Amino acid sequence: MKTNFSSAQLSDPRKKEADGILRSCVHCGFCSSACPTYAVTGDERDSPRGRIWLIRDLLESEGPPKDEAVFHLDRCLECLACMPACPSGVDYGHLIGTAREEIESRGRRSWRDRLRRWALLSTLTDAARARRLFALARNVRFLAALMPSRVAAALRLASALPPASGAGPRAGVYPASGTRKGRVGVLRGCVQAAVAPGINEALIRLLNRAGIEVVVLSGADCCGALDKHLGRGDAARARARAVIAAVLDERDRKGLDAVIQTSSGCGTMIKDYAHLLAGDAAWASRAAEVSVLARDSSQYLAGIGLAFRPAPQPLVIAWQAPCSLTNGQRVTAEPPVLLRAAGFTVVEPADGGTCCGSAGVYNVLEPDMAATLGDRKAATLGALGADVVVSGNVGCMTQLAGRVALPVVHLVEMLDWASGGPPPRGVQGRAGGRGALEGPLTDLLY
Numbered sequence: 001m002k003t004n005f006s007s008a009q010l011s012d013p014r015k016k017e018a019d020g021i022l023r024s025c026v027h028c029g030f031c032s033s034a035c036p037t038y039a040v041t042g043d044e045r046d047s048p049r050g051r052i053w054l055i056r057d058l059l060e061s062e063g064p065p066k067d068e069a070v071f072h073l074d075r076c077l078e079c080l081a082c083m084p085a086c087p088s089g090v091d092y093g094h095l096i097g098t099a100r101e102e103i104e105s106r107g108r109r110s111w112r113d114r115l116r117r118w119a120l121l122s123t124l125t126d127a128a129r130a131r132r133l134f135a136l137a138r139n140v141r142f143l144a145a146l147m148p149s150r151v152a153a154a155l156r157l158a159s160a161l162p163p164a165s166g167a168g169p170r171a172g173v174y175p176a177s178g179t180r181k182g183r184v185g186v187l188r189g190c191v192q193a194a195v196a197p198g199i200n201e202a203l204i205r206l207l208n209r210a211g212i213e214v215v216v217l218s219g220a221d222c223c224g225a226l227d228k229h230l231g232r233g234d235a236a237r238a239r240a241r242a243v244i245a246a247v248l249d250e251r252d253r254k255g256l257d258a259v260i261q262t263s264s265g266c267g268t269m270i271k272d273y274a275h276l277l278a279g280d281a282a283w284a285s286r287a288a289e290v291s292v293l294a295r296d297s298s299q300y301l302a303g304i305g306l307a308f309r310p311a312p313q314p315l316v317i318a319w320q321a322p323c324s325l326t327n328g329q330r331v332t333a334e335p336p337v338l339l340r341a342a343g344f345t346v347v348e349p350a351d352g353g354t355c356c357g358s359a360g361v362y363n364v365l366e367p368d369m370a371a372t373l374g375d376r377k378a379a380t381l382g383a384l385g386a387d388v389v390v391s392g393n394v395g396c397m398t399q400l401a402g403r404v405a406l407p408v409v410h411l412v413e414m415l416d417w418a419s420g421g422p423p424p425r426g427v428q429g430r431a432g433g434r435g436a437l438e439g440p441l442t443d444l445l446y
């Protein structure tokens, strides 16, 4: 793609990078068929190719961005399904990130939109505030039908999963059972800690049982992904620095083999810290060190010896691959392999890592598109004849709970159960007799 940046514009490292990305696009359109929003609207401006044109115009121009560009770029899920589909290796993920920051810094959003975005970030990036908000939402959910669509969507999502019990693991050290084989760090998180604190509790039990000491880090909770999704680059970088400091302090004090994420959206963010802070001389190399340590829980668990008991029940599991795991981290094999090793039968929908419409806070800001995508994903999962839906991202779990008539739980909760932990809520007794075991699996080393 031809570009026309001025030399002054190219002195900005972010525009310089965007120029290179834009020039690598040859307009072939191979990416369009992978794009969920294009599949819904059929509008070229809702396709990756169309958005790349809009981004070029946005970045080359000055002054407030055009409404057309803001509208169609806001409708991008940042699911990154277009990237593996692109034969030219166009780095759309970093391009849309730059465009979003540009819109926020130059933009003229309505006061309502600004207020909505501020309110979402102020509550969801703080677990205690988010917990209070979700409790309130459950109490007033009956008012959803009377509310504007975005408020109604927020109320439904906030009460989609069963109420959380407790506040999740406290910061501190959780020692390994028996001989210690490793030591990892875990962030307390923000939304997940409020909605489903049991996920990290399950991870800690599972790792401790496998001989891994876990440190729940203090001093940083939110990874900054929600800020980044909304184009608030400076806020995202500030959160990233706090996480980096917490991780490296602990690594330098007592050692860490990895930093584990149970939310694939956070994992994608932390693995990209090296890029996020590449222009910050004081933090760039430290950011790269943390990106190297970051592992999705499935990646780490697949690399250690997990001992499973005979499968608790002959359940058929529909694996819902989050787009942030499939496209953002290119982790695809590990979750189904682990579930099969634990004795479950795994089925997967034909649309694989197609986004379910959750995408950070997209399902609140773009409720109509998100509902369409959520219903489509629920239909493909529901048609598989499974007993349980298992995911690797709390956002997807929230989006799908209530849309599928099945329990929706996290991968580590199932693996914890299969290795001696408690059953995930709603799962016990679900087995419909389908999914014959592939054989008892005990002490199976992956």
Ligand code: SF4
Binding pocket: 024, 025, 026, 027, 028, 029, 030, 031, 032, 048, 049, 052, 085, 086, 087, 088, 089, 090
């Ligand atoms: S597939 Fe790649 S090169 Fe082709 S239009 Fe899409 S982004 Fe551009």
Ligand code: SF4
Binding pocket: 034, 035, 036, 037, 038, 046, 047, 048, 051, 075, 076, 077, 078, 079, 080, 081, 082, 083, 092
């Ligand atoms: S990130 Fe997802 S929604 Fe956005 S253009 Fe790419 S495929 Fe489409």
